[in-house]
Amino acid sequence: MTADDERKQGMASLLDSDEFSLHEAIGGWRGFVESSLPGVVFVVTFLIWGGFRVPVVASVATVAIMVVARLIGRTPITQALSGVVGVALGAVWAWRAGDAGEYFVPGLWINAGYLVAVLVSMLVRWPIVGVIMALLQGRGSSWRKEPATLARYQWATALLAGMFALKLLVQVPLYLADKVALLGTAKLAMGLPLFALTLWAIWFLVRTPAHPEEPEAPLPPTR
Template sequence: MSEPTEASEPSETGGAAATAARGAQLLGGEDFSFAAAIGGPRGFVESILPGLVFVVAYITVGGFQVPVIASVVVVVAMVAARLIQRTPVTQALSGVLGVALGAVWAWRSGDAGEYFLPGLWINAAYLAAVLITMIVGWPVVGIAVGLLRGLGTSWRKDRALRRRMQLATAVLAATFLLRLVVQVPLYMSDNVAALGTAKLAMGVPLFALSLWVMWLLVGSVGRPQAARDQPQQT
């Protein structure tokens, strides 16, 4: 089984690099670990805590100043904790950009709902980029699996494999689309509490589920038959 790694996901704006690296590693592996997909216990906490604190502060206090300040303080505290413990700060820092962008946006507008706007734009950009790779016939999942498993571009010569790579990439696109379909109406209706809750639920948990489905579709590509016959680890 893959060992859990501490890496924070997604905040869409901040954890992109960590998310892509972790997802690619799991897609290229021989088995799948949900613990690794969520970034390990500490990575999971670090990825959701700023958003959770923002939502709780908004519900209990209201306004935009206290929720924004609280989320920023949490991120700073997480980074400081890793510095004190002399553990890699990359995991905590990966969410700093997302929180910073949201905080600046909300502070400038004086609207707590604007905290979530950068994430919506980033999801839209990701969706567009993934769809382009599918349209041009180079689905991003196929490229990643080909590189990680030493297949190069040989998978493109097999029609069945191309379809599997397209389907797996479509799952990734659907993840970004679903976030937008659910969260944009909440943003437009200024339902900040529901938007924050939806963002949390559709961050790490949805990412891990989507990654598992993608792995089921492409996990056996390029592996020996004996490895394919082994029980799948989750």
């Protein structure tokens, strides 16, 4: 199981829970640090040294150290690997282009891809949040025949689309303006913190039981 798959499963189970856990949404404090630290190191080293080589090498080394620390501690490495794909893609992209700003390009494309997929799910009236909830609750496709339920899942999915759209609206102009430090900072701020806030809003919309309990039948009159 990849780290991305693990995070999606965690998100799905959290949506179906009775209480929202911020700790679980961000993968715990260690998970939060491990997901954010490579980006922090990249921005800091760029501000100090400039160029692209030192920031790229530093961010890759940070991920490697976190994985080794997990292995030494005999703890699961999936959480430490959560940012490995993004860091690896960004590192290769920046190294080949010889530009630190290119480090963020793969992430922009990934967000754009997610945004398109989420919008398509809404257009075909199979909102992704509804699909996830139906799988968790074993409802099949019956929820699509309930206008109120379908509308609620459409709104919840729209929040997810809004998250990806907001990232692009903020980060693409910074990339085009070659504001590497600001772009790195924006990506950090719009990473797990924004994800957790969006997940809370989605949970708030979908926490209404899919099948409200029927009122108990009145007791027969006593004689």
